[in-house]
Amino acid sequence: MPLLRLGTYSLAALSWMFRHSKMPWAKLLVASVQVILRHHGITSGTLVIDDTDNPRSKSAKTLAYLYKLRDKESGGYLWGQSLVFLLLVTPKISIPVGFVFYQPAPELSAWYKQEKVLKKQGIPKKQRPPKPAPHPAYPPKEQLALRLLAAFKAQYPHIQVHCIMADALYGTATFVDGASAIFGGTQVISQIRSNQNMRVGKREQHVTAYFAAHPGTPQRLRIRGGQEVVVTVGSARLYVCAHHTKRFIVAIKYEEEESYRYLIASDLSWRTLDIVQGHTLRWLVEVFIQDWKSYEGWSLLTKQPGEEGARHSVILSLLVDHSLFMHPNQQDQLKNNLPAYTVGSLRAHVQVECLVDVIDDLVSSDNPQEKLQRFTQALHEVFAFGRSKKHMIQRQLGRLESTPFLKYRADEV
Structure with missing residues (x-):
């Protein structure tokens, strides 16, 4: 999209x-x-x-x-x-x-969950709740x-x-x-x-x-x-x-x-x-x-x-x-x-056709440089950089070291 x-x-x-x-x-x-x-x-x-x-x-x-x-x-x-x-x-x-x-009906899903637990506990079928009637929705x-x-x-x-x-x-x-x-x-x-x-x-x-x-x-x-x-x-x-x-x-x-x-x-x-x-x-x-x-x-x-x-x-x-x-x-x-x-080869072919059409449109334009610049800007807006949550920069990593006045706790051990 x-x-x-x-x-x-x-x-x-x-x-x-x-x-x-x-x-x-x-x-x-x-x-x-x-x-x-x-x-x-x-x-x-x-x-x-x-x-x-x-x-x-x-x-x-x-x-x-x-x-x-x-x-x-x-x-x-x-x-x-x-x-x-x-x-x-x-x-x-x-x-x-x-x-x-x-x-699935929510009540039916709940019944299956309960039925599984009760069967595992060995409760006879007569003592277990009956299966709920089908829900028209x-x-x-x-x-x-x-x-x-x-x-x-x-x-x-x-x-x-x-x-x-x-x-x-x-x-x-x-x-x-x-x-x-x-x-x-x-x-x-x-x-x-x-x-x-x-x-x-x-x-x-x-x-x-x-x-x-x-x-x-x-x-x-x-x-x-x-x-x-x-x-x-x-x-x-x-x-x-x-x-x-x-x-x-x-x-x-x-x-x-x-x-x-x-x-x-x-x-x-x-x-x-x-x-x-x-x-x-x-x-x-x-x-x-x-x-x-x-x-x-x-x-x-x-x-x-x-x-x-x-x-x-x-x-x-x-x-x-x-x-x-x-x-x-x-x-x-x-x-x-x-x-x-195949679907994959057709899609790839369509993508190539679109790329060729864009290049042709740029080359045949009266002002190709300006059009290329606007097209490049639109592409950069679409494919913008995302912020990674994998790296800890600008975050609090926490204090990962020993505390001197608590060393006696280690000595107790």
Whole structure:
């Protein structure tokens, strides 16, 4: 943001614009998606749902939707925001089409904390407080995902959805049945836990136990239409107890893995390898989120205060991603059915173009020396020096030496 303004607008003015502007930000995102879909002639695709966390500073009190997140790497907790995200994967491009912030209900977070302490103390479940009822103002992630799918259906009715992908968090009956119903019975592929109960005949058993007795066979699989690998695959159409219906269950294990992961599919008419092949597309949302955080502002720049500021800044960062589809070089690649350029290389190319434009403007100016001086001054105002707190200059370091009349204390020892 400071790089764009170059001293023309203050950060306070830009922040006010994000929080109070009457611009229809949500409609702007929808319109951007519609333009890109129409421009590239896209009429169908696969929807991928995922969620991502963004750590924030403990001092970031004015940001909306903050809560205590569990850090997957360290196992500890940190302060941050969480998003449920919707990506449309098409034969040409993968484009973000929707998002919503997630925040757990405060009473539910307090209950989980108390429940953990009471369980550790060995208190029986009957004597522990019951789980609080769901709060309508704080819907769970699977409900937020269903809202995103319903909004996509309403906003882009002409897009045919072949399949919906989600990870194990969304492998519930509520989500699988709800997502499939929104699009008239579309295939939904997710994952289930290894200890999920299934009914085989009249006997219930864990999915792990079933595939231990019915191991998979080696199959050749093409990952996202590219590299071909050998995977061990087993499948069966079985009754899943928690879902109260039959699901297509696929056990899959890659060469470097020691244990199976278990996929479920709502449509029993698909072939096993088609389900496995389709599930490999889910990785594309991870790639997008990484690019989004690294190059397009979600990680560092989306810091506008308040709920509207939070949503508007995320929309702006998504529009940055959309704008790269309209870059002339990217359009040439897609038009000629060639591999698309990466976000990082496109951003670097845009930066070079901007630098060349500035130099050209300076050189062709009637008074290049004066214009260069004003441009240099604006740059120095933007990239001003910051005061370091690491060094102790102009601070009281404290008296770090012994006191002569207290030496008898040392002698006592």
